[in-house]
Amino acid sequence: MNEFYDTHAHLDYPEFETDFPEIIERARAAGISRIISIGTDLESSRRAIAMSERFENVFAVAGWHPTNVNEAPKDFRDDLRALANYPKVVALGETGLDYHRLPLTPPLPPNRPLTPALAPKGEREDSPPATGGEVEVYKEKQARLFEQHLEVAAELGLNCVIHQRDAMEDTLKMMERFKGRVRGVFHCFSDGPAAMRRILDLGSIVSYTGIVTFKNAQNIRDSVAATPLGSFMLETDCPYLAPVPYRGKRCEPAYVKEIAGVIAEVKGCTLETLSAETCATAAKFFPKLA
Numbered sequence: 001m002n003e004f005y006d007t008h009a010h011l012d013y014p015e016f017e018t019d020f021p022e023i024i025e026r027a028r029a030a031g032i033s034r035i036i037s038i039g040t041d042l043e044s045s046r047r048a049i050a051m052s053e054r055f056e057n058v059f060a061v062a063g064w065h066p067t068n069v070n071e072a073p074k075d076f077r078d079d080l081r082a083l084a085n086y087p088k089v090v091a092l093g094e095t096g097l098d099y100h101r102l103p104l105t106p107p108l109p110p111n112r113p114l115t116p117a118l119a120p121k122g123e124r125e126d127s128p129p130a131t132g133g134e135v136e137v138y139k140e141k142q143a144r145l146f147e148q149h150l151e152v153a154a155e156l157g158l159n160c161v162i163h164q165r166d167a168m169e170d171t172l173k174m175m176e177r178f179k180g181r182v183r184g185v186f187h188c189f190s191d192g193p194a195a196m197r198r199i200l201d202l203g204s205i206v207s208y209t210g211i212v213t214f215k216n217a218q219n220i221r222d223s224v225a226a227t228p229l230g231s232f233m234l235e236t237d238c239p240y241l242a243p244v245p246y247r248g249k250r251c252e253p254a255y256v257k258e259i260a261g262v263i264a265e266v267k268g269c270t271l272e273t274l275s276a277e278t279c280a281t282a283a284k285f286f287p288k289l290a
């Protein structure tokens with residue numbers, strides 16, 4: 001059987017609480033010999049580490065997700081250093097920038113008169129919308145948190161798992177500053193070949209999820225076709241993004257097998273080659289993935 005790794009899973013999420021040992025067993029039976037559980041805040045990182053201590057084939061990545069930035073401490077660096085000390089913490093993250101959901105305009109009150117002029121005096125003003133200033137403050141907070149991960153990663157000789165959504169330019173700019181010191185894996189890569197090439201030029205790599213199996217994902221398959229073997233890894237991002245034929249259901253690490261099948265087809269290579277190449281890429285990117 002061909003061996004593959006799930007380089008990005010959220011094993012600590014509540015979706016897996018009820019049947020966790022079975023999930024690990026199904027992964028093993030499907031040839032998924034290593035699973036990396038990714039932290040999204042301090043507690044989630046600690047849970048990922050606890051799982052890595054309990055299961056031989058589970059490893060952890062510790063970090064604070066950009067969409068949780070409002071709950072993050074101002075300075076997360078000491079926590080990161082402490083978490084990185086655990087022998088099975090193979091990288092820092094997931095970290096990065098996410099501009100997909102910026103601070104929203106507060107919702108309008110119900111029963112709001114259609115014409116503000118009809119509202120009783122004193123209630124004429126709508127709630128003030130989020131100003132450009134608030135959006136900038138939020139983006140700046142994400143940037144500082146991202147920078148802290150990269151700083152500690154550079155200091156400790158680790159790489160970073162990068163989450164990027166609607167923020168490619170700023171993410172690349174930040175990675176550029178750490179070029180030669182920290183490499184990133186742009187996880188759940190969903191852009192076209194041009195963005196992929198810019199990432200590889202920075203010394204970083206990408207990883208592909210079950211989205212590559214979706215009918216409407218031809219642009220991602222084009223990226224896969226253009227990404228050289230040795231520059232990408234496989235992941236589920238479970239419990240999200242289950243590949244076809246499980247699309248819409250809970251995803252789990254065993255489904256890397258379905259992802260690998262489609263990617264081998266797109267690359268025109270055998271599963272043996274894809275297995276050897278993606279596992280070697282992961283071993284190189286995550287030096288502690290023994």
Ligand SMILES: [Zn+2]
Binds near residue numbers: 010038094
């Ligand atoms: Zn994730």
